[in-house]
Amino acid sequence: MVERSAERGRATRQRLFDAAVALIGEVGWGGVTTRMVAERAGVAPGVVHYHFASVNDLLVEASAAFAGALFGEAARRLTEQPDIGSGLDWLLGELSGYTGADPASPLIVEMYLAAGRHPELRDRLRVMIDDFRSQVASWLRVNGHTGDAEAAAVLLAASVDGLVLHHSLDPATDIAALAAPLRAMLTGQPG
Known part of the structure; x- marks a missing residue:
């Protein structure tokens, strides 16, 4: 009985997370209300506050869980690539899917x-980004990056953020065409 109740609680929290994540992208952080989340999740408004002290606490938890999974998967898949060139090609291919109309970009x-x-x-995002940068820096060193791998990882992470923003404003941007300059930046060799 207790196990089934805990399972229902986890399922409800997941529905609240899913609703919050979708609504943040649709109406913006400040536009999300308890009532909107409850309606989207199919629960009474009081259920939101049973699980979270405030709607902001829910938004922080839900968005951090989503972003943590997204950044973690990106770092894992990037660092599985056998060399810097392949990694950049993979990364830029992935970024082309972030058009601003996808759920993750907004x-x-x-x-x-x-x-x-x-x-x-801010603190939770900083930890996620630091972890991403650290994994990328290690991968760069393993794959022959001869410069400051930590600085290069910061530049690559910031480039990713900027490319997502630019691509959402101008979906015609050819992200794959950026492989050569990024490769030159990370390897010191022309693309």
Whole structure:
């Protein structure tokens, strides 16, 4: 009986997370209300506050879980690539799917904006980004990067963020065409 109740609680929390993540992308961080989340999740508004002290706490938890999975998977898959060139080709191919119309792009943009107002979110994002950068720096060193791998990882991570923003504003941007300059930046050799 207790196990089934805990399972129902986890399922409800997941529905709340899913609703919050979708709504952040649709109406913006500040536009999400308890009532909207409850309606989207198919629960009474009081259920939101049973699980979370505030709607902001829910937004932080839900967006951090989503972003953590996204960044973690990107780092894992990038670092599985056998060399820097293959990694950049893979990464740029992945980024071409972030058009601004996808669910992840607006959520991540909203998270970055909200992080300026919510220290807990800022701290959680910082940890995720630091972990991503650390994994990328290690991968760069293993694959022959001869410069400052940590600095290169920061530049690559910032490039990813910028490319997602630029691509959402101009979906005609040919992201694959950026492989040569990025390769030159990371390997010191022309693309």
